[in-house]
Amino acid sequence: MSNLTAYEKVAAARGNKRPMGGYFIKNMIDNFVELHGDRRYGDDGAIIAGVGFLNGEAVTVIGMERGDTIEERIKRHFGCPTPEGYRKALRLMKNAEKFNRPIICFIGSSGAYCGIDAEERGQGEAIAENLYKMMGIKAPIISVIVGEGGSGGALALGVGNRVCMLENSVYSVISPEGCATILWKDATKASDAADVLKLTAQDLKEFDVIEKIIDEKDLTSEEICSNLKNYISEEIITLKKMSKQELLDQRYNKFRKIGR
């Protein structure tokens, strides 16, 4: 385990070179076919989604992605999903349910896209609908926080039977900068805010919000990806043994007991 401070982990999670959804899809999923669009309005670049095989198992994968080059980052609006992104994700989760495929979500975003157009097209409604419908998806869901898990925009892909985090990823109700601004009217105190928010993988494991931490220390991206792949594969085997009702109950109860 690394001994980075909370804010160093925030920096690592946001790191310019940090692998996001696109990397894990590319390196974990065989025969991946990307599927576009929400069949309502548009196709969101901040969410890559599709189908393929994971160790021979047909799966649906949905990943947040910000892109590598500046052009790509603009196209993917820096990995902040629009309502269309969440609706695309939900559409493909329903599709996975129909064909009885496990669903894997990779989460890494500073938050849902913030803009006039997103509000006009119901950013709040889109996230709410995902939380609500994901509670009823009759297929295994595994959510992985790979970068910054930014508030409701991250949770909208996070209602899983299993939720795990990479060691240096973070997951928080508000950004440390936002918190510091509210608390001390000083965004430069973000490091202190990161401490009080308890947003590291280790904190969340302690709160029973996540089941598993995937080690990162001294490992290459390839090794991390391979370990994560093994974890997901094993959990899919376990979850596939459950009946549809057991899957729903396990997911409901997992969240039901938080803050009881």
Place this chain on the structure above:
Amino acid sequence: MSLKDFFKGLFGKESKEPRICKKCNEEIKYSDLKANHIICPNCNAYMRMNAFERLEAICDDETFSPIDEELTSKNILNFPEYDEKLEKAKKATGLNEAVVCGTCNIEGKKTAIFVMDSAFMMASMGSVVGEKLTRLFEKATAEKLPVVGFVTSGGARMQEGIISLMQMAKVSGAVKRHSDSGLLYIPVLTDPTTGGITASFGMLGDIIIAEPNALIGFAGARVIEQTTGEKLPKGFQRAEFLLEHGFIDAIVERKDLKDTLSNLLAIHTIA
């Protein structure tokens, strides 16, 4: 239990102090406000109702029965200034938390009801608000009751960190189980309803009602302006804006709310 008795226990007394209208800055006598549904008689601004006023306006006399009123928040993260904020909010409102839950009759129809009070830490949702709402929906599911909810909130409660965020999923799950049982849920969105509440149970009603001019949105208007540099259109994130964009069913004036809810409950009565 009589509402007055219930709230006397909480407030010690009914608040009858004059209030200042934030829109026209006029100081309004409480009796004038009360006679006008807590709407400013000077400029017609909808002023924020406290939990007591809301319940009194909606519940039939002597029918409100509180649930889990004793539940109170703990400072689970040891978050700075949270204990003080909670104490201050309790003192100011007489409430133990930002939501009051219970059952009541609305024109004779038994209903589960929740009312959020923005005077309690902007009615932000921490674990107790999430737990009380979840228990209310679970009870309504077990007892086959509709749920009517008066929603106002600044969003998830920062002071409880990730636990607050998870309440969005928890409550949404309970709303879903209630809905799957064929039961009616009507949120009434009031000023202001923002952030994680718009992105969870605020937007999950079978029928979503809003009060005129209520601020309803996900991202904060100032944040949007700063992030995008765009000028916000007139009426942005107001109830009328949401109606125009298809995200709420109806805007109902305060004086008509009880009749409208009663009518909708009657239409949805399970034979």
